[in-house]
Amino acid sequence: MLLDNLTARGKIILSLILVCIVVAVAGYYAWQKHAGTVERLQQAAVLTEQQAKDKNVLQNKLNMSNQNAEMLSSYIAKAQVGQVQPVNYFTVQATDLPAAAQQVANRINDKDPTLPPQALEKTDRTVVVANTNKTPASNYDVGVFKVNNYRAWEYGFGIGVQSGITYQAISLQRNYSKDRAIEIEIHNKLLTTEVNGTSIMYKIKTDKLFFVL
Numbered sequence: 147m148l149l150d151n152l153t154a155r156g157k158i159i160l161s162l163i164l165v166c167i168v169v170a171v172a173g174y175y176a177w178q179k180h181a182g183t184v185e186r187l188q189q190a191a192v193l194t195e196q197q198a199k200d201k202n203v204l205q206n207k208l209n210m211s212n213q214n215a216e217m218l219s220s221y222i223a224k225a226q227v228g229q230v231q232p233v234n235y236f237t238v239q240a241t242d243l244p245a246a247a248q249q250v251a252n253r254i255n256d257k258d259p260t261l262p263p264q265a266l267e268k269t270d271r272t273v274v275v276a277n278t279n280k281t282p283a284s285n286y287d288v289g290v291f292k293v294n295n296y297r298a299w300e301y302g303f304g305i306g307v308q309s310g311i312t313y314q315a316i317s318l319q320r321n322y323s324k325d326r327a328i329e330i331e332i333h334n335k336l337l338t339t340e341v342n343g344t345s346i347m348y349k350i351k352t353d354k355l356f357f358v359l
């Protein structure tokens with residue numbers, strides 16, 4: 147057998163290569179799935195006035211953080227009483243309120259070139275809300291809201307020991323979505339500027355570890 151003829155060092159190298167291949171393939175499919183989710187969430191979503199004011203609906207339907215959902219629901223509520231303005235306001239003819247909102251959402255998702263550039267701007271979320279304050283017969287006011295999610299930063303400090311050398315660890319993490327982040331960590335020899343280690347990590351938040359725990 148080929149494996150029987152390999153040295154211990156050769157077997158370790160082969161194992162590492164196989165692990166790298168598995169991790170690379172798994173990472174590729176995870177990224178493809180994430181990219182598909184991001185693209186889907188960037189499509190214009192139709193909400194009723196009541197849904198748009200409910201932060202729980204915004205969190206669940208638009209996959210938003212609690213903080214982003216609170217800000218959006220508050221802004222939409224103010225827009226509905228005329229205190230602020232959405233990105234765009236359209237008056238469209240339709241059979242009913244839901245049809246009016248869906249008509250605008252379809253035009254945005256189809257990248258209708260006749261729409262204002264602001265309505266077609268690529269953002270994290272696009273929300274379309276029809277206003278129940280109906281204008282003359284069969285005309286409905288529809289508001290378009292563009293959302294770029296709040297992205298928090300995290301940083302940390304710590305001390306560790308490796309190969310008998312004490313080092314200080316400094317990390318910086320960018321949370322660029324509700325469940326995705328990138329972290330950079332640098333190790334410096336304690337009380338010096340000598341860098342003796344660094345790492346970059348792509349993080350995925352999940353409720354279950356390996357889909358089991």
